[in-house]
Amino acid sequence: MAKRERDLTSKRAYRGMTPEQAAEAERKHREVLSILTGLLLVQFIGMLSSTIVSNAMPVIVAEIGGTQTHFTWILTSAILANTVMTALSGKLADLYDKKKLFIASMVIFSVASLLCGLATTPEMLIAFRVLQGVGMGMQIMLSMVIMATIIPPRERGRYNGYMGATMALATVSGPLLGGLIVDTPWLGWRWCFWVTIPFMLGAIWVILRRLQIPPVRSGKVHLDIPGAALIASSSVSFLVWISMIGSGMPLTDPTTLILIAVAVVSTVLFIVVETKSPEPLIPMEILLHRNTVLAVIAVMGAGTIMFGASVFLGQYFQYGRGYSPTASGLLTLPMMLGIVIASTWIGQLITRKGIWKRYVVSGMLLLTAAAGLLCFTRQDTNVIAIGLVLFAAGWGLGAANQNLVLAVQNTVPLRQMGAATSTVTFFRNLGGAVGLQVLGASYNAATDAYMVKELGELPEVPANAAGSLDLGALPDAVEAVARSAFGNSLWAVFIAATALLLVGSIATMFMKGTSLRDTVDIEKKIHRTVEEDEAPRASARPSSWEATPILPHDEADQNKPRTH
CATH class of the missing domain: 1.10.287 (Helix Hairpins)
Incomplete structure (x- = not known):
């Protein structure tokens, strides 16, 4: 036992604790992990359902007779439904039983995934993707709210790292799995939707057995x-x-x-x-907070690159450079590795230091710079150079994305946790949905302009083609020009993304750095403001502009912190 206590106190997470405190902290950590297993499994499946499709989309659209407009809307429809349900399910989580809502969301998602795999036309697939987005939006938001309900913000950075790594793992494995499925003749693209169903059924079993959440409120409720x-x-x-x-x-x-x-x-x-409204979907007082408004601006830019990068890079590698879906997934792997490493490592740093601003600002700046460099991508650009830039983009996204949500969660009481989390996530998803349309329109316009320049007019779709994106049905000379157009027009996608990210980066610079509170709910004292995250302590008693250290509750009660 003594050896176990020494081992615990030697760990970085428990450094400075007594053996008894370390043992108690380890016990709580294991309890959280047992619940987190189910939550992360659901998040993994929800993210996988998006990423597994993104790399398989060129094959799917070509086989069911879709156009570039269908291509964008098959993706956007799910994100749009996800966006609306993000706002609604966040409020539902504040009013109703979170566990029952969570299970209902998984059932909806499973049924929708089955229907998506049965679709025979682009219009059918778009409609079923809307239903899938409803389930996806509910389950991802509810998992975040449940996590925020049981873990204090100071400790949440540690677990946000696990969440970020899980989402990144889904982002990594999704394109690879989607590519392998569509490249395997005896499977076909329909299994891109069906493959998630057994895992979701397993997740339902885990949640039913392990998740226990005390009710936050009771009595009459009002749904907006x-x-x-x-x-x-x-x-x-x-x-x-x-x-x-x-x-x-x-x-x-x-x-x-x-x-x-x-x-x-x-x-x-x-x-x-x-x-x-007595129970508003998005409480206006949340949007009046300076950090929330600036975080919303930032996450809209991050959402654009998060949803759009893999989609249009998939078109670039497959249409523009002739790679298979599997190879295309491998070529986007550096970005996903950057997300995994950054989200895990920086999550640990935030928990240890109790501050977040420096990591969010640097992440947004790095993401903006990487998007700017991708504007110079051409059909013959070295894939190793592209991989290095994608790794940098992934690092920036991993550092900033989830921690912007954490910064907002840190400012609200537990009763508004669902609404605050859903507000930021809503705008991130809305940014992704709008971004897909804007980036898709930009890419489409650039490729059309390139082909008109080379051919004098846009080529007509042959009668034997499944759709306008079935490049293999074009005459050889026209196909070569079309592939060159996709390979040399990626600048149009990332120049728009860079502009949005630049605005988001500036917004994060004006956010107030705050120390993360140690309690799940805001009690009497609220977090201290940190005007500059690295502000030196010039004296034993901090002045108004210095960082105030996180204090134990008995010491914090004796020191009146400055609040918003």
């Missing part, structure tokens, strides 16, 4: 249905408007004018409804 309907109306109208503009429809067309009018009116009405 009008708010959910308005936010869905606003999001859908805005994304359809972007899609039409990207397809070449004039801004003055009556349809586009009606869509943007619906989006604006729905947004205004949503704000009005939320200010009067």
Whole structure:
């Protein structure tokens, strides 16, 4: 026993503790890990369902007769449903039994995955992907809220590292698995959807057995249905408007004018409804907090690159350079490795130091620089150079993405944890959905312009082609020009992404660095403000601009911290 206690106190996580404190901390850690196993399994499957499709999309769209517009909407439809359900399920988590909601989300996801694999047309697949996005949005958000319910922010950095690594593992394995499935003749693309079902059934069994969550509130509850309907109306109208503009429809067309009018009116009405609702979907006081607003701006840029990079890099490697789906997945592996390493290591650093700003700002800046470098990618660019830049992009995303959510969670009480988490995640997913449309429209316009320049006009789709993205059905000379267009037009994707990320990086610089609180809920004292994360301590008593150290609760009660 004595040896075990010495071993615990020698660990970095328990350094400075007494043997008794270390033993208690280790016990709690093991309890959390037993619950976290189920949560991480569900997150893994949810992320896998997106990444496994992204690399297989060129094959899927070609086989079911889709176009570039279908290509984008098959992906966007799931993200859009995910986005709307993120906001709604975050509020549901504050009102109802989290465990029952969590299991319901997994059932919805499993049924939708079965239907997606049975789709025979692009329109059917888009519709079933909406249902899959509903389940996906609920399960990912609920897993984050459940984690925030049982773990204090100071310790959450440690577990966010596990979560980031799990999501990154899904991002790594998804494209590879998707590529292997579509490259295996006796499987086919439909198994990209069906392969997740057995794992989800296993996750349901784990959650039923292990997850126990005490109720947060009881009594009469109110669900903000009008708010959910308005936010869905606003999001859908805005994304359809972007899609039409990207397809070449004039801004003055009556349809586009009606869509943007619906989006604006729905947004205004949503704000009005939320200010009067007894249980608002997105509490306005959360959005009035400086760090939350700036985090929302930043995560929208991060969401764009998170959802868009693998999708359009898949098109670049497969259409532009002729790699197989499996090889394409391997070529995007450096980015995923960067996410895994950064999210795990930096999560540990945040837990140990109790601060987050320096890691978020540096991560966003590195991500922006990497996106800028990818603007120079051409059809003959060295793949090793591309891999190094993708690793840097993954590192930046791993450092910033999940820790922006943590920074917001640190500012709200437990009763608003679900709404605050869903607010930031909602805007991240909305950024991803909008980003896919914007980046897809940019890539489409650039490839069309390239082919018009080389051929004088856009080639017609042959009668034997499954769709406009079935490049193999084109005449050899035209196919070579089309592949060259995809290989030399990637700049259009990343120049738009760089602009969004630059705005997000500037936003993180203006966020107030805060020390992470040690309690699950905000009690009487709130976290201290750290104006500069590395501010030196010039005296024993910190001044107003210095970092105040994290104190045990009995000491914190004797020192009145500065609050927002």
